[in-house]
Amino acid sequence: MDIRKIIALAAAAGAALSALAACSKKNKITAPVPIIEESASDPTTAATTTAPVETYPDYPVTFPEIEKKESGSLYEAENGELKGGAKAATDMPDFSGDAYVTGFGSEGKASVVLEIDVPTNQHYDLSFNISSEKAVDCRIALGDKQLTVFRSKDDGKFTYITIYGVFLTKGKQKLEITPLNGDMCLDYLKIENNTSLSDISYDAKGELVNRNAGESAKELMSFLSENYGKKMLTGQYAYSGGNAELDLIYRTTGKYPVMRCSVLDVPGDSFDECFKEIDASAEWYFNGGIPCISWYWKAPSDKKSSMRTEETDFDISKAVTEEYLAELTEEEIRELYSKGNISKECYGLILDIDSMAGQLTSLKNRGVPVLWRPLPEGSGNWYWWGAQGNKPYKWLWQLIYDRFTKYFDLDNLIWVWNGQSENSVVDKRTFDIASVDLYINDEKDYGNRYYDTFAAVQKFVGTDKIIAISECGSVPDMDAAFRDNAVWSFFGVWYGKYIQDDKGEYSEEYTNKEALIRAYNSDGAITLDEYRKLRGLEEPEPTEEKKEDADE
Template sequence: MDIRKIMALACAVGAAASAFTACDKKNKMTASVPIVEETTAKKTTEPTTTLPVETFPDYPVTYPEIEKKASGNLYEAEKAELKGAKVASDLPEFSGDGYVTAFGKEGKNSVVFEIDVPSNQHYDLSFNILSGSTVNCRLKLGDEQLTEFRTTDNKKFTYITIYGVFLTKGKQKLEFTPKDGDISLDYLKIENNTSLSDISYDAKGELVNKKAGESAKELMSFLSDNYGKYMITGQYAYGGNNSEMDLIYRTTGKYPVIRFSNFEVPDVSYDASFKEVDAAADWYLNGGISCVSWYWKSPSEKKSGIRTEETDFDISKAVTDKDIAELTEEELRELYSKGEISRECYGLLLDIDNMAGQLTSLRNRGVPVLWRPLPEGCGDWYWWGAKGADSYKWLWKLIYDRFTKYFELDNLIWIWNGQSNSAMVDKRTFDIASVDLYFSGEKDYGSRFYEEFAAVQKFTGTDKLIAISECGSVPDMDTSFRDNAVWSFFGVWYGKYVQNEKGEYNEEFTSKDALIRAYNSDGAMTLDEYRKMRGIEPSEADTTTAPEADASSAPAETTKK
């Protein structure tokens, strides 16, 4: 590591103190950066395991045999079963004898279509809907929620299609319910889906950072080689410990491969940061994969926070056209003192350098990292996306260039979690595209994630791996393979999504049976299988003599979701 870069890290506290004399001791800009450890650790085969309650058999990936047949049935809404809604014919350009309206705004009235499905296969369901405002609509197949979608607000009958819905042969009931507004529903049209075959798993796995280290290259190659063959299991851990990981093992007999965590720029003490860094390193050195997110508390001297409403920070005031990514701390401080970059810009840079110090510690221990900064960049709920796509893209590029060029962090596999084509950053600055999936009204993982997978691949291209960086419930392997939506990996959020206040497994979002079946599915890759495939499988003696974890320690509840 260049000595000037070590000095840049060490000088961060001095820069902050001189530039922000009005800040109190709790202001994060005055914090020093973590100590950079220069030792390189070797990977060990000793596991950190706990005893499972019981073991389970392997579950083969199974789903009904698919028989593709051309079809195109149209079902008029006015001829369906109406629950509270009424037939009308005042509007122009409707089909049949009328349309259905008077749904109300309480989400109680609905239309039930009885459909005759010709064969087991995937279908596209299209609704012809007129609405004067954006209305959320729920679709149920029998007694189970299928999906939710939103209408347009153009006051014209508009075709809204839900792609790739798997239906079984025979008579089925589809119930359509507007949840929060009135609309006019003309008809439902069902056609066989032809777009599933467009999904590809041919990503080459070449890292965008051409100077990436061997450990990062090897990990990316492994992910690419197994893309579409397995879904790699993952779980978020809170507070620098593995209570969630151990709970998964006690419940399913299997550990997840990926330990997800969040790094922060500390306000005062670095103890929590050191603990998180150590936990991420240990998980990798014990044979797993570490993924690190950055939910960034804004560098505001008055009101710091992650969510837009929690902070007064304005990212648009930080944007500059100056080439600052490779400047030393001294050069940056000079630009700030002369007023050539803003307080907001300088604050961002101090935090970026601080985070670089934590990731450098991992690099120096030989740890490759799945690196996910600026999550959910398409929305305005976090400050980094609150001022639009241009500011978000500028910040992403600044982080990428400073980490790869200035700090020479060659251990990062970059995950872009923008979630929308509107927030698409330069494809030369990320390796994996990911989405966060939380759906209301569904306990276990539903079957409606094909659309998300297909949409992301459409705007990122087939050369990028696609993954679920966050979810509220564990994916169902059978439906994922059936729907040709085999994500590279998934990560279930911590807190209530997996664990209750007593440290016991919480079935509110994923039933215990669904969790067991997912982790023991032939379609899922778990830690024991990953170690074996990578040639780092621990011995049987190591596994059986491992200490049992303390099940009584539950993590603090998240306020994120």
Template sequence: MKKHLQGRLTVEPKLVNPAASDNAKRLMAYLCSIYGKRTLTGQQYGVVSTPEMDVIFRETGKYPAVGGFDFMNDSPSRVERGAVPTDTPLAIEWWKRGGIVTFCWHWNPPKDLIDEEPDNGWHRGFYTTATTFDIAKAMNDESSEDYILLMRDIDAIAVNLGRLQDEGIPVLWRPLHEASGGWFWWGAQGPEPCVKLWITMYERLTNLHGLNNLVWVWNGQHKDWYPGDEYVDIIGEDIYPPERTYVSNVDRFRQALDYTAANKIIALSENGPLPDPDKMVGDGAPWAWNCTWYGDFVCLRDADGEWVVGEQYTEREMLLKFYGHPLTVTLDELPDLTVYPLPDKT
């Protein structure tokens, strides 16, 4: 075993929410059981068109184990401008096919959108450049309109998470992602207000809304932004190497290990090119799952208008290798997570 991994791959299947649902506990138990041994294949659905899953299946004969979804168009400031939410029913369908569900949230701020085309239109409102919304100001005054609107938005997403809970679906929940990069408004004012918002969101969704189906995946990507072990189940890293660069990303895996002394599962929660599974093994970067982003990272339309594998980022040969490798787990290999053994209570 690589020196940096010694003792770090044994993770207790215990969630930070003591009232976690049985299916959430089952999912965590399964993830802990394979961590360091297998990596779940994953793919993000496209927000508008979603051909990626079928393109991958036609090419490899396999579907990914993890489906990635986004509450982007459930943001109230997008809905009021005509955006149509799509991903909650897609996620329910994916779970019923036997897949694992992960959600992020490209959260359009509730107000103060610049709304200037082409680069800062309302549809790009989650970017720092497209809004003047001040997270620090909002989080410093819980009586302010800005704070109240943030809570309204969280409550709107809670409705959808509740629909998933009603279906028995555990969710790998990854809000406020890539915060330390500063390109999203929730990371634009430094770590303190973002950490405060994370903790507030955790407490509101867990204690007010009773959402016990969430496995909390933190994706701040810098130690200073870590909200604490009691608010994080899993750590995620989003990594986009150059085109056709199939590195293991072991440096980022090691970085994630250093966020906390506690043993936490670490996932490649977004990626561009696929990592070479042989390099993952050789370098000691046993990501729990990957989730390739959509669009050009996977597919394109050919001259006849049909969706086919695009090789700009990951060549066909590497796609086949990744989905056929002994390290990786595809949809057909997943256990039935509605009956998977619950972790021992001892």
């Protein structure tokens, strides 16, 4: 047997021994944990322990009755309220009406306010006719609530930009358009009833791409597919092997999230540090939950090891090779390296991949299925795995998938692709779930803005893939998700400032307390207690009839 496989299996055995002690603990999910900001921040304080909490009633999924009706209205920008220096002009050709509006400046202080008359409660498409010489970010607000931010074209011609599937309620309302970082010309707004929400489909069949997947992974994937479009699984990121963030949610809402999301981000020479997180993931599963692990990979560099592009000297493009490495032994790969057939960068990646396989093998040996998310946000250039474009990123994804499934026989993984772009889509035979990371600046809570994101992802990955929110800054609005037919499979709120204040208590900076309570007690959400019952780990509450029988 290849020595690297032996080392990986030995590491897995060590993790299994430590897990036995963890599994013998009482079924209580508590542990203090420091507050951090993002995955690379240092801890500053510890959170308090779990205490009894108030219980809350179930909240049914509710939203205003929708009356679908064909409609269309056009609002000329020059007829709106011009604020902060915005002014009407006629210098450009091809505009509608008497003028267009410009003079917004670049400070985000000028705007146009249009009073719109909405005929019925339903979803609409908002189309703006805009011209700009450079791409400008534009904020759209309805009353005092932000709807979305979109980016204009940069060709200097009047162009339609449409926001699809925005839910509006009947009556007169004020809609404000504010360019945030540059001037532009706004001609008009056209509002039409939306017809594309019905295109959303929840046809995922629940078959894993790894045909040799183990039974526990198959069962979990089957559960995800059966509930896709019907329920949204709750999830929360935890830090450093503890569960303080999850305990905090319990203290606040009376419910635990069903998913414990965690991050592995240690460099290749310190993989033993992963075992705390691996053990915590296993314990969460044995307590009835679902573990989700993301690999924020610190580059295998001798000089500057970091996940962030600007903080490392590692160049993934130097690692790409035509050699098929996925099923080679350590000796064979080392020989290729010694002969100069593969680079130092490529060899370093293989060593880290094999070390990570050892960590995940320990979960396989314990029968623990994992939602596995390597190479997050692959379409961006802020992490080294996406910094050199799509080709090296896709090559690395394929290498990880093939080596994990074909060489290490990791049959407990449900593969979560988080490329977030049509151009970065990897081979669809190598991932089970497509996910996006959603963070909103200067705003609390999710509303009706993410139908378009959901629809866009489904368009380029297909209806047979489950779609989820792998990271977010605030808890999704359950009512809005069902209203807008954008029911994500699950969500995972990031840790640190997104959930805790500097004393380790609940922070309302990103999600107000009432919204958190409502989300976790919504009939549209699945929490840990509900999932445990479905797995048969807890007796269901007796019916009134059974209670009467017991009393007799």
